[in-house]
Amino acid sequence: MEYYLQLIVNGLVVGGIYSLVALGFVVIYKATKVVNFAQGELVMAGAYVCFALTVQFNIPFLWAFLVTLAFSVLLGLGIERMVLRPLIGEEHISVIMVTVGMSSVLKSLVQLFWGTQIKVYPQVLPTEPVVVAGLPVAPVYIAAFVLSAALFAIFSLFFKYSRTGVAMRATAFDQQAAQSMGIGIKNIFAMSWCIACVVSAVGGVILGNINGINAHLGHLGLKVFPAVILGGLDSLLGAALGGLIIGVLENVCDGAARQLLGLGGVREVAAFIILVVILMIKPYGLFGTREIERV
Amino acid sequence: MTDILKIENLEVVYNDVVLVLKGLSLSCAEGEITALLGANGAGKSTTLKAVSGLLQAEDGEVTAGSVLYKGEPVQGVIPERIVRRGVFQVMEGRRIFEDLTVEENLRCGAFTRPRSEAARSMERVYEYFPRLRERRRQLAGYLSGGEQQMCAIGRAIMARPDLLLLDEPSLGLAPLLVEEIFEIIQRFNRDEGVTVLLVEQNARAALSVATSGYIMENGRVVMEGTARELLNNPDVQEFYLGMGHGGDKKSYRDVKHYRRRKRWLG
Ligand SMILES: Nc1ncnc2c1ncn2[C@@H]1O[C@H](COP(=O)(O)OP(=O)(O)O)[C@@H](O)[C@H]1O
Ligand SMILES: [Mg+2]
Numbered sequence: 001m002e003y004y005l006q007l008i009v010n011g012l013v014v015g016g017i018y019s020l021v022a023l024g025f026v027v028i029y030k031a032t033k034v035v036n037f038a039q040g041e042l043v044m045a046g047a048y049v050c051f052a053l054t055v056q057f058n059i060p061f062l063w064a065f066l067v068t069l070a071f072s073v074l075l076g077l078g079i080e081r082m083v084l085r086p087l088i089g090e091e092h093i094s095v096i097m098v099t100v101g102m103s104s105v106l107k108s109l110v111q112l113f114w115g116t117q118i119k120v121y122p123q124v125l126p127t128e129p130v131v132v133a134g135l136p137v138a139p140v141y142i143a144a145f146v147l148s149a150a151l152f153a154i155f156s157l158f159f160k161y162s163r164t165g166v167a168m169r170a171t172a173f174d175q176q177a178a179q180s181m182g183i184g185i186k187n188i189f190a191m192s193w194c195i196a197c198v199v200s201a202v203g204g205v206i207l208g209n210i211n212g213i214n215a216h217l218g219h220l221g222l223k224v225f226p227a228v229i230l231g232g233l234d235s236l237l238g239a240a241l242g243g244l245i246i247g248v249l250e251n252v253c254d255g256a257a258r259q260l261l262g263l264g265g266v267r268e269v270a271a272f273i274i275l276v277v278i279l280m281i282k283p284y285g286l287f288g289t290r291e292i293e294r295v
Numbered sequence: 296m297t298d299i300l301k302i303e304n305l306e307v308v309y310n311d312v313v314l315v316l317k318g319l320s321l322s323c324a325e326g327e328i329t330a331l332l333g334a335n336g337a338g339k340s341t342t343l344k345a346v347s348g349l350l351q352a353e354d355g356e357v358t359a360g361s362v363l364y365k366g367e368p369v370q371g372v373i374p375e376r377i378v379r380r381g382v383f384q385v386m387e388g389r390r391i392f393e394d395l396t397v398e399e400n401l402r403c404g405a406f407t408r409p410r411s412e413a414a415r416s417m418e419r420v421y422e423y424f425p426r427l428r429e430r431r432r433q434l435a436g437y438l439s440g441g442e443q444q445m446c447a448i449g450r451a452i453m454a455r456p457d458l459l460l461l462d463e464p465s466l467g468l469a470p471l472l473v474e475e476i477f478e479i480i481q482r483f484n485r486d487e488g489v490t491v492l493l494v495e496q497n498a499r500a501a502l503s504v505a506t507s508g509y510i511m512e513n514g515r516v517v518m519e520g521t522a523r524e525l526l527n528n529p530d531v532q533e534f535y536l537g538m539g540h541g542g543d544k545k546s547y548r549d550v551k552h553y554r555r556r557k558r559w560l561g
Contacts, residue, residue, distance in 0.1 A: 163406065170392045170403045176352050177390035181450065182378030182407035 005135055007255040008248055013141045015247020016148035020203040022227040022239035024196030030172040030234045031192040035096050038103035040221020046072055046201020047208045048110050051119050061124045072201040076194035111215050120212040144206045152240050226275035246271050298322040299458055299490045305360035307341050315341050317514040328484050328491040330501040330508035338514045339494040340387050343460045347384040348374035379407050381457035389447040393436030397427055397446055400435050404450025420449040423479050441472040458490045465497045477504050498535040502526050
């Protein structure tokens with residue numbers, strides 16, 4: 001029993017990171033209708049920048065983290081300005097292919113600078129586990145979960161109450177109508193890329209603190225698809241729950257397969273099996289919008 | 296009296312090929328309601344979009360002529376700037392943000408205004424449309440057609456424009472509601488001194504609140520005058536107001552007229 005509880009706790013932590021990355025994905029999809037295949041590479045970019053700052057430049061972790069966030073904002077602005085803005089009005093498939101290309105470029109850049117070896121972050125939090133509800137949990141796990149939850153809370157409030165947040169939702173619904181209100185939709189697009197880069201970088205830094213990082217970190221981006229499709233492509237709450245559910249299910253399935261069948265590696269495919277099952281039952285995801293129909 | 300808006304010999308082309316406006320000229324006197332009437336496809340919406348800058352998003356281009364707002368050209372200015380200069384377009388078909396609440400929709404209308412003003416503007420919208428106050432926390436997608444039109448006009452009130460471009464506010468509404476909405480447009484015009492360019496197919500309703508009007512066909516203005524002149528013009532009465540001139544025998548011509556009238560009466 002404790003074995004499974006432990007799996008669930010670990011799953012929640014990893015799921016929290018999936019949720020963050022999914023949040024970035026959903027924000028871009030909602031505002032610009034771009035399906036971003038480079039989401040995982042944004043995670044990787046943030047993780048490596050923070051790693052370089054702390055280990056190679058010896059900057060204290062907290063400062064390095066803040067600088068990483070600033071870097072992510074610039075990265076978001078740069079990507080929107082140089083890669084996506086020229087494509088406004090092009091076919092969806094061209095834009096998708098560009099994000100696929102961008103993911104390769106980002107990955108190659110990381111390998112160029114840092115190689116393919118696994119890199120380990122310096123220890124930031126104590127390793128001594130604390131006991132939560134009878135289970136020993138590493139402090140870094142707790143920090144990770146709290147940080148993901150806090151970011152989610154911040155962005156929920158942002159989209160509900162801030163002028164820019166409401167304008168972003170309006171733009172997501174009807175770009176031309178948003179323009180007619182004087183909302184600058186190019187700024188809105190840039191803003192969504194910034195948010196996506198920032199939340200992904202936070203996810204990457206958390207992962208770096210837990211597992212260390214290597215050049216395959218970008219594969220994480222693939223896990224985001226089951227999470228967002230489960231949650232509904234355009235729902236923030238859906239992204240949060242989708243990420244958590246995928247994190248927990250894949251961990252539990254993996255653990256069960258190991259213990260009961262002696263099989264390893266189920267973790268890598270579990271999420272996609274779950275995805276297929278869910279699509280058969282609920283094609284719009286748990287929270288995806290259908291058109292509102294008036295009578 | 297000065298003209299806040301002056302359009303001269305305007306030509307608009309869509310997708311580099313389709314010529315939709317063919318030398319259209321009109322002007323709006325400051326503080327007045329001007330009606331722009333015409334059948335489906337005449338180019339009324341295109342005219343408004345040329346003023347508000349929304350043409351750019353539809354691959355439409357001004358190829359000749361000029362649009363002067365407060366004496367300055369708006370051509371090539373991005374829509375966001377034009378809104379900040381005081382022009383606000385309520386688009387055809389209401390274009391409500393359906394998955395935002397009524398109040399969030401209204402806040403979007405005030406996007407270019409100082410935050411300090413929002414509460415007072417919101418209160419004014421609710422005075423004009425008490426029904427919106429009751430529903431302010433509901434998703435706008437669940438409002439009835441009439442309430443959505445109120446919400447769309449509410450967003451315009453939030454923006455405090457100097458020039459309001461209204462595109463077919465009566466579209467798809469029951470006669471009683473049309474009357475209510477037009478009354479409010481008139482009140483808004485009188486209370487705030489806002490200039491209104493009112494695009495309509497419902498000529499009778501539009502001319503009842505406007506001081507002057509234009510009738511366009513096929514990308515050009517074919518008739519203009521004060522609202523009274525237009526209402527008394529026999530052609531307008533026959534084609535656009537649906538008043539038959541007695542005595543004529545039924546003929547093919549009548550059938551054709553009937554078809555044209557039908558478009559006007561909706
Ligand atoms: N985005 C567009 N692209 C191409 N043609 C358009 C576009 N919008 C309108 N048109 C054409 O321009 C003409 C005038 O349209 P519009 O201005 O909407 O007329 P109205 O508002 O008077 O009904 C129509 O023939 C319409 O098909
Ligand atoms: Mg129209």
